[in-house]
Amino acid sequence: MNARESLRDLSHIVAVLGVLITAVACDDTLNTAPDFEMDTFSNVNFEAGQVVTLATFEGKPVVLNFWYPSCPPCRLEMPHFENVFNAYKDQGVNFVGIQQVGIDTPEDGQKFIDEFGLTYALGVDYSTDVMKAYGVVSYPTTIFLNDRHEIVRQWIGLLDEAKLRELVKELLIGH
Numbered sequence: 001m002n003a004r005e006s007l008r009d010l011s012h013i014v015a016v017l018g019v020l021i022t023a024v025a026c027d028d029t030l031n032t033a034p035d036f037e038m039d040t041f042s043n044v045n046f047e048a049g050q051v052v053t054l055a056t057f058e059g060k061p062v063v064l065n066f067w068y069p070s071c072p073p074c075r076l077e078m079p080h081f082e083n084v085f086n087a088y089k090d091q092g093v094n095f096v097g098i099q100q101v102g103i104d105t106p107e108d109g110q111k112f113i114d115e116f117g118l119t120y121a122l123g124v125d126y127s128t129d130v131m132k133a134y135g136v137v138s139y140p141t142t143i144f145l146n147d148r149h150e151i152v153r154q155w156i157g158l159l160d161e162a163k164l165r166e167l168v169k170e171l172l173i174g175h
Contacts (some may be wrong), residue, residue: 032150038123041123041124045121052096061094061145063081064145066098066125066140066143068099073158074139080164083161084164085120091172092147096123098123100128101125106126142154142155
């Protein structure tokens with residue numbers, strides 16, 4: 001087993017532990033979400049390399065999902081994210097997927113997006129600055145921003161479709 005395989009196995013163990021320890025955190029004080037800049041992957045709605053920032057979605061709720069292609073719970077939840085994005089995009093909710101690189105390459109990310117037919121904004125956090133700014137320590141992590149781009153909830157671990165819909169509806173109530 002080489003170092004890359006060992007690191008991949010370790011990351012899978014960490015991801016599974018994240019699922020087992022799934023935690024929901026909601027702070028009573030709302031913090032403004034840090035802005036970021038990311039180049040998107042190619043899909044039906046975005047060209048490869050298109051620059052997206054948080055400000056791109058000004059005045060609209062945003063669901064930020066931090067993931068990587070070989071993360072087992074990330075793979076399980078992605079179809080749910082696509083379904084919920086399509087259900088709520090006409091109500092102004094935007095989804096942004098941010099891939100962490102290291103174990104997987106950006107090329108792995110594009111293959112992942114093609115495999116799952118993902119259509120919302122997805123890109124790579126090459127520098128890990130976005131991950132650090134949002135305090136992401138486990139994958140997947142999903143952060144829910146209201147229309148003023150204040151962080152209203154952070155979910156660590158796997159989200160099923162019913163829970164994701166519930167959390168997105170909460171964003172719209174405050175919208």
